[in-house]
Amino acid sequence: MKLHGLYGITDTELLANGRLLPYVEAALKGGMQVLQYRDKTQDTARRYEEATALKQLCSHYNAQLIINDDLLLAKELAVGLHLGQEDGSITKARQLLGNNAIIGATCHGSIDLAQRAKAEGASYLAFGRFFPSKTKPNAKPADINVLSEAKALGLTICAIGGITLNNVHLLTKQGVNLIAVVNELFDANNAEQVEKRAKQLVSTIFL
Ligand SMILES: Cc1ncc(COP(=O)(O)OP(=O)(O)O)c(N)n1
Numbered sequence: 558m559k560l561h562g563l564y565g566i567t568d569t570e571l572l573a574n575g576r577l578l579p580y581v582e583a584a585l586k587g588g589m590q591v592l593q594y595r596d597k598t599q600d601t602a603r604r605y606e607e608a609t610a611l612k613q614l615c616s617h618y619n620a621q622l623i624i625n626d627d628l629l630l631a632k633e634l635a636v637g638l639h640l641g642q643e644d645g646s647i648t649k650a651r652q653l654l655g656n657n658a659i660i661g662a663t664c665h666g667s668i669d670l671a672q673r674a675k676a677e678g679a680s681y682l683a684f685g686r687f688f689p690s691k692t693k694p695n696a697k698p699a700d701i702n703v704l705s706e707a708k709a710l711g712l713t714i715c716a717i718g719g720i721t722l723n724n725v726h727l728l729t730k731q732g733v734n735l736i737a738v739v740n741e742l743f744d745a746n747n748a749e750q751v752e753k754r755a756k757q758l759v760s761t762i763f764l
């Protein structure tokens with residue numbers, strides 16, 4: 558079955574000071590289907606603790622947890638993994654995590670990278686950034702026209718980068734399955750606002 562819907566990604570700064578679990582729970586209440594734990598620190602103990610708590614929260618809401626970059630943490634928790642071009646081999650991750658694991662691959666704006674990721678065993682292909690991103694200002698840009706060719710590869714297609722309530726329709730109308738968002742979801746004043754944003758994004762995605 559293809560993953561579909563709102564794919565929230567955590568941000569260490571936006572979700573600091575006790576906001577991680579309440580804001581993620583609010584997004585789940587608002588209908589977020591997939592969550593990526595993206596934490597670039599080297600604090601292994603905190604990362605393990607947070608990812609474990611997020612796994613529990615996601616399973617309560619029947620959502621899928623995916624770990625960014627860290628194969629061993631994904632293996633330890635038996636959850637999904639997202640790998641970029643510099644993050645190690647998809648083939649190796651597939652071997653370690655097994656056939657049923659969700660493994661996502663960053664393809665920027667490239668069908669060649671997407672074909673390679675598919676051949677190596679990726680479950681979904683992530684394209685972007687499509688719009689300037691506050692979270693990752695130096696992310697490589699992608700052209701929206703890549704999406705029609707990407708869909709022909711037959712895997713779940715994810716779009717990322719600067720996605721907001723104002724531009725999300727440009728991606729959903731191309732048939733993108735997963736809408737990955739950091740800032741538009743989690744740059745909020747309180748958990749109620751996160752839940753409202755999630756509901757608004759989800760209703761646009763499923764229009
Ligand atoms: C869903 C999704 N798509 C793309 C990325 C970017 O991955 P990567 O290129 O490895 O960059 P970092 O996120 O690791 O900085 C992603 N994380 N998630």
Ligand SMILES: Cc1ncsc1CCOP(=O)(O)O
Binds near residue numbers: 685686696719738740
């Ligand atoms: C991790 C990543 N990779 C490309 S853009 C991006 C960040 C997306 O965050 P935002 O939704 O705030 O632009």
Ligand SMILES: [Mg+2]
Binds near residue numbers: 644
């Ligand atoms: Mg990465």
